[in-house]
Amino acid sequence: MGPRGPVPDIYRATDGIPRVRKTGWFAEVPASMSRTRLFEGVSGIARGTGVMKLSRRSTSVSDQASSLWLRLGVLLLVVGVAAFGVIYYQDQHVDAGPSMIDRQTQAAEVAVRKAPNNIGARLQLAAAYQLDKRTDDAVKQFDMILKADKANRFALLGLGRALTTKGDLEAAAVAYHKISDVGSKGEFAGADLQLEEAHYYLGSIALKQGRTKEAITELQAALKITRTDSDALYLMGVARMKEGSTQLAIDSLKQALLFVPTGWCEPYSQLSVAYGKLGNAPQATYAGAMADFCHKKSAVAKSRLKTLTTGPVAVDALLGLGLMAETESSQAEAVAWYKQVLTVDRTNIAAISALSRLGVAPTPGPTSSSTTQGPS
Numbered sequence: 001m002g003p004r005g006p007v008p009d010i011y012r013a014t015d016g017i018p019r020v021r022k023t024g025w026f027a028e029v030p031a032s033m034s035r036t037r038l039f040e041g042v043s044g045i046a047r048g049t050g051v052m053k054l055s056r057r058s059t060s061v062s063d064q065a066s067s068l069w070l071r072l073g074v075l076l077l078v079v080g081v082a083a084f085g086v087i088y089y090q091d092q093h094v095d096a097g098p099s100m101i102d103r104q105t106q107a108a109e110v111a112v113r114k115a116p117n118n119i120g121a122r123l124q125l126a127a128a129y130q131l132d133k134r135t136d137d138a139v140k141q142f143d144m145i146l147k148a149d150k151a152n153r154f155a156l157l158g159l160g161r162a163l164t165t166k167g168d169l170e171a172a173a174v175a176y177h178k179i180s181d182v183g184s185k186g187e188f189a190g191a192d193l194q195l196e197e198a199h200y201y202l203g204s205i206a207l208k209q210g211r212t213k214e215a216i217t218e219l220q221a222a223l224k225i226t227r228t229d230s231d232a233l234y235l236m237g238v239a240r241m242k243e244g245s246t247q248l249a250i251d252s253l254k255q256a257l258l259f260v261p262t263g264w265c266e267p268y269s270q271l272s273v274a275y276g277k278l279g280n281a282p283q284a285t286y287a288g289a290m291a292d293f294c295h296k297k298s299a300v301a302k303s304r305l306k307t308l309t310t311g312p313v314a315v316d317a318l319l320g321l322g323l324m325a326e327t328e329s330s331q332a333e334a335v336a337w338y339k340q341v342l343t344v345d346r347t348n349i350a351a352i353s354a355l356s357r358l359g360v361a362p363t364p365g366p367t368s369s370s371t372t373q374g375p376s
Contacts, residue, residue, distance in 0.1 A: 105132050119145055123154055130162060138162050153179055153194045160201055169205045176202045184221070196225035200232050207239055215239045230259040234267050241274060250274045262323065265294035286313045286320070293324055315345050322354060335360050 098106075108125040115121055126141035142159035145152055156175045163172035176198040183195035203218030216239045222232045233256035240249035253267045253274070260267075268291035275284035289304035302324060308317035322337035335358055341351035342362055355362045 101128070101131050104128050117148075119149060119152065119155075123158070126155075126158055126162075130158075135162050135165050139166070151178070151182070157194065157197055160198075164201070164205070169209060173202060173205050176205075180221075190225060192225060196222045196229070199225070200229065200235075203232070203235060203239075207235060207242075212239050212242045216243065228259055230256045230264075233259075234270075237267065237270055237274075241270065246274050246277050250278075262327070263294065265291055268294060282308055282311055282313045286316050289317075290320055293320070298324060298328070309340075315341055315348060318344070319348075319350050319354075322351070326354065326358070331358055334358060339363060 105125075105128040108121070108128040111121040112118070112125050122141050122145050126138045126145075129135070129138035129141065139159060139162045142155045142162065145155040146159070149155070156178050160172045160175035163169075163175065179195060179198035180202060183189055183192050183198065186192060186195070189195055199218045199222035203215045203222060206212075206215035206218060216236065219232050219236045219239065223229060223236065226232070233252050237249045237251075237253035237256065240246070240252060250271060253271050256267050257264070257271075268287045271287035272284050272291060275281075275287060285304055286308055289301045289308075292298075292304065293301035302321060305317040305320050305324075308314065309321075318337050318341045322334045322341065325331075325334035325337060335355065338351040338354045338358075338360075339362075341348050345351070352362045
């Protein structure tokens with residue numbers, strides 16, 4: 001349910017915009033104004049697209065508030081402020097004058113003053129406040145929207161993330177339940193991406209609060225809608241580990257990495273622990289090496305993988321070495337590793353795709369032992 005344009009005159013007494021006195025290039029902000037963490041989810045692409053997912057780069061349960069800020073891009077796509085990501089990047093390179101995000105926030109405030117009953121304008125302003133780390137002000141805008149349109153999903157999702165940022169998990173869960181309790185009964189619940197968002201965040205909150213079974217139930221509901229949600233798959237792996245279902249945890253973590261194979265450290269770290277619990281030393285070493293690589297410890301990672309180029313995870317180790325060489329722009333070395341994969345598994349899709357990407361025609365090896373792309 002998106003912005004509905006003009007709504008009943010509920011904002012006539014006040015437009016809900018904090019009065020901040022501007023002095024020269026700078027804003028004098030009241031001491032009571034909270035300027036907390038960036039709104040997690042006002043920029044980026046929507047989760048749950050049913051295709052390969054973009055993942056955040058830090059998703060440990062203890063740091064969800066700083067790692068999931070990409071998950072609500074739907075909001076900006078709908079209200080027309082998808083350019084915030086570019087604006088934020090540009091802001092880092094401005095040496096003087098008001099920042100781009102300050103200008104964007106001021107423009108959003110002007111828009112709300114001109115049309116205080118326009119929900120779309122208020123959603124833009126709430127997003128701007130979150131980008132400006134003014135979480136309390138964003139919450140106020142979401143609350144005002146919900147007074148006029150209590151079922152507005154964009155406001156509920158935004159409010160939930162803002163409250164999570166503030167550490168008010170109970171209130172955040174209430175916001176998400178207003179979507180899940182109704183949406184789960186809808187005719188199109190199986191394809192409802194906003195419902196999937198709500199289930200995901202409810203699972204994340206339950207996991208933080210130690211309610212593992214509830215977390216698993218919510219994450220299962222999210223994955224039922226979007227099976228390729230790498231975030232939900234990762235959290236499911238964490239939850240399964242807490243539950244003591246180590247093999248199920250491994251299965252979920254491996255699935256998460258199918259969609260985000262590099263640049264995401266936590267799943268590999270969790271896999272290393274899980275394999276260790278099962279006594280699978282080669283697999284644990286492989287996962288640990290990939291975690292090392294993710295943490296910029298390339299030399300250590302390569303050394304560990306080279307000990308695994310024969311044995312049960314040989315294909316995985318060779319692929320990892322090829323990926324590392326490719327990442328470091330060592331094309332000839334990468335090609336050599338990928339070709340070595342094909343001597344073990346001549347139909348390995350990952351190696352064939354990598355060679356094609358590098359402009360090299362794959363030369364199938366003499367045997368075909370496996371098409372595994374992750375440790376078993």
